[in-house]
Amino acid sequence: MSATRFTYLGPEGTFTEAALRTLPEAATRELVPMVSVPAALDAVRGGEAAAALVPIENSVEGGVTATLDELASGEPLMIYREVLLPIAFALLVRPGTALSDVKTVTGHPVAQPQVRNWLRANLPDAVWESAASNADGARLVQEGRFDAAFAGEFAAATYGLVPLVTEIHDAENAETRFVLVGRPARPAAPTGADKTSVVLWLGDDHPGALLELLQEFAVRGVNLMLIQSRPTGQGIGNYCFAVDAEGHISDRRVSEALMGLKRTCPQVRFLGSYPRAGVAQSDVRSPRAGTSDGDFTAASDWLARCLDGRA
Amino acid sequence: MSATRFTYLGPEGTFTEAALRTLPEAATRELVPMVSVPAALDAVRGGEAAAALVPIENSVEGGVTATLDELASGEPLMIYREVLLPIAFALLVRPGTALSDVKTVTGHPVAQPQVRNWLRANLPDAVWESAASNADGARLVQEGRFDAAFAGEFAAATYGLVPLVTEIHDAENAETRFVLVGRPARPAAPTGADKTSVVLWLGDDHPGALLELLQEFAVRGVNLMLIQSRPTGQGIGNYCFAVDAEGHISDRRVSEALMGLKRTCPQVRFLGSYPRAGVAQSDVRSPRAGTSDGDFTAASDWLARCLDGRA
Amino acid sequence: MSATRFTYLGPEGTFTEAALRTLPEAATRELVPMVSVPAALDAVRGGEAAAALVPIENSVEGGVTATLDELASGEPLMIYREVLLPIAFALLVRPGTALSDVKTVTGHPVAQPQVRNWLRANLPDAVWESAASNADGARLVQEGRFDAAFAGEFAAATYGLVPLVTEIHDAENAETRFVLVGRPARPAAPTGADKTSVVLWLGDDHPGALLELLQEFAVRGVNLMLIQSRPTGQGIGNYCFAVDAEGHISDRRVSEALMGLKRTCPQVRFLGSYPRAGVAQSDVRSPRAGTSDGDFTAASDWLARCLDGRA
């Protein structure tokens, strides 16, 4: 049944599966790997799965464009959860392979820039060829097509490989953010440490359009956590922007900013309000003076008194 | 009875009286001249008059500070109407006086800069001394204290004087704006060509405070028609701002801007929404795209759908 | 000779004279009272005086419009010094007059709002009539035309009067700012605690014009200390702005902002850079990070390297 099935960007043994398994609700679901982000999401759109876990942002590579573009177009979807996973690669080889034996390496294209420096230092002559996924790279090593694959250490057993080197990551604090995506429904109640995701299209090509869009947030004291430009497919120089803002759509400062954007932008797509991973309510800085829900209520009350001749 | 009485900045024969007599509702009221703007307004505050007509802005001299400061402080009052009056002075003299006889001239201090060039050109040696009002200057000429007074031509008869020269005004299109002020009540319904007056106090002395205040209007597409700084009395460099904005408090873009200012500024005083003098609805430019009431309603509906999982 | 003569807003015994006497350079000059601000400034324009001291801003009444308008128009003038004077009035009467004898009071129109509360509390029935200046009011009391005049205590002796009450001022910290104005010349060298005065005309009536003008300052980190709207005389709703900014025209952030304004505004009038009264260099807050002269020089050097292919 769809309600019991979660898809994810497969194959088995990817970081996405590892991220999915950190979610308590995953324990009671059937977890189904899919060949691509679009496939994982289309299963949700089509009702064959209740939700899909897909990567959306990487601290080294940036936004995961396949995910951003899928969420920005097609049948609407919504984000309900996010998961942060520290990313470190293991160099997986067939048992018996030494580092000096490694002439060819593989891995997901996104992995390459995260291990580039390590490769230059340790395997300067190894030839890199991309695989469809890190796990798929491991499979290709198992099949003998490559000597080594960069993948999560947890993938070794699945493919009969061994981790020759572990904890490989060029950047400190490398991590990937994953999102759990479902069909549109009411957002979860605010937790006090939430974020809101939207995709915004710029109105026309007048030079200040992005500036005006940012001011819709700034005037209401809403902080931005991500702003990622994406081409609209209408030709070079036409962008939409994926934006993550602090706060929940039910926070008055957030909802007023969203409505302002809805009036200003030719298109706005609400992607959800959901708890921030790894952030407790006590970690969240207070909203700017004058932007709490109480401030909004007090201002509404004042306006009502003005309209009533009692201000 | 107070409901039948309107006060105005007297004495009789001032431009203020002339402005008041242009209002249809004045025809059925007792019109009472007062010695000063505070006196005219205090009569309203105290219930002895239903409303007061006072000057608020002059195209030559700028904001009338006594009026602005009275409206900004003390018991709240509200503006219900405005009147624009073209200002041209007559040089009033006792019958038989020739221009060459005029050695001393008088008038309200505000009149002086409006006739300065005329004086330089026509009476370069005449000595100016200020009077408490233009009409009071006429009275002083009647009493023989001065040779001539600048006042409205209509004031001549009251004081037994004759207009020696008329249509004196250094600036083209000189005009004065007057406001009819009453105790707080519901603003009149919008006419489609309205303005809204407020007084805004800046939050603290951080450099961008005025910029932020203006952005509360700009983000909602509300145009400003007047911005007049006034000292708060808290020492040099401390200001509040009297602002006139296009539109009515019941327009959504205006009310949202006002609520934003209420949240941001330590103090906001709503002075009223009222029809713009001399402007028909057809003269008013359309609000910026995305800021009509319909746009606000559509955005609210969209937000409701988002909250409901149906966007 | 003009070089030895300073004019000031007279007559003798005004606060302006008291302010002028605080300047060391005044000790060696002939100090000539003039009947009005325009007269004092025209004497400078005409070469009959080296400089004029005139009031420009009052913590109760705001900008002194006669001075602002004279500086904004006509033959250019420049400000070289400013003087701050605490303002407290004395009630001057003829010897033998008791408070209960006072039925009529006079003073400069600007004095009235500064003593309004005191009058309400202490002389509620006294009739106010304006005089051409505070000192002139004292003269009128001397002549018997009024019972009492509000003026500086120092004016009593000149007119044979006595101070019946002293230290009258409705607002705490009431003070007036005066400026010493001369013909255009090189500004004095920066002291580290300077201000720069300009008059700015808005380009057209597009709603954001004032916002853009303020951003020219904000982007360069230049703080504003005064912004005073003044009508241009071109009809209600047309303003120019008198602006005082922190810093000296030779500071790079100030000069770049001024050039930006010169390019953006249809008209800019530079009124001078001069030391701030009562402020030591050590009291001045540091410029915002990235806006010191050293930062400008470093950025210029970097640009030169870019242009040279060495960045």
Place this chain on the structure above:
Amino acid sequence: MSATRFTYLGPEGTFTEAALRTLPEAATRELVPMVSVPAALDAVRGGEAAAALVPIENSVEGGVTATLDELASGEPLMIYREVLLPIAFALLVRPGTALSDVKTVTGHPVAQPQVRNWLRANLPDAVWESAASNADGARLVQEGRFDAAFAGEFAAATYGLVPLVTEIHDAENAETRFVLVGRPARPAAPTGADKTSVVLWLGDDHPGALLELLQEFAVRGVNLMLIQSRPTGQGIGNYCFAVDAEGHISDRRVSEALMGLKRTCPQVRFLGSYPRAGVAQSDVRSPRAGTSDGDFTAASDWLARCLDGRA
């Protein structure tokens, strides 16, 4: 010799090679395919090549992150030319293959989203697997590993394949922008239709940092053509921005904006000023009023007069 060698993102038969061959200067150079963008650029850094042609932006996929990240870090490089190439794919197969025979397809990961809709419509059951490049995909088809490859039609002959379908592109007007990159040197002289590329790091995480950065451009009337966020590698939520602005570094409005950014941002990397591909000087809109070089010169002259006491 390095001066005669240009590298490019290989292998032979890619769109990059096709783009490179549109440049007149390529005709006299040795064109060397490299396995990756970093390899192509490192050859320039190391002096083995005079320049490298690499893709930087795709109308479907957005910024080419490998190129953006290489230009933003490591030994500085500069952009001297750009090339725009319309992108249409051919489906390359071994001679004799019919569309119904195609069970597996390959191509560069960037190609996939550009042919996704075509695949859904025409080969819904075909399995996609990524190749290291489009040309490499062609080679894998030649070797029999896949049934068909998406690549440029021009690549068919090189690999003994035939184009089964041509002009495949999901989006109208799909095009890719390539840049010719060399070691830092003086930028080419302005042509009147130029662009300037920079990478900007945000100062700190205060909410308005991006807004301030955009205002440095806006205040000087510099239009932006691209703004692409890139992670800095310092953890989720830390970005730098690749920005393309209209105009040449020798335009005064551009140089002043760049110096403003240099002062404001912790790091700015100038990537070059170069002619805009496919845009004639006559197509370029005039700069905003007040931002031409003549306006800057006039403002400088005015400032000099102010400093000299002659304004």
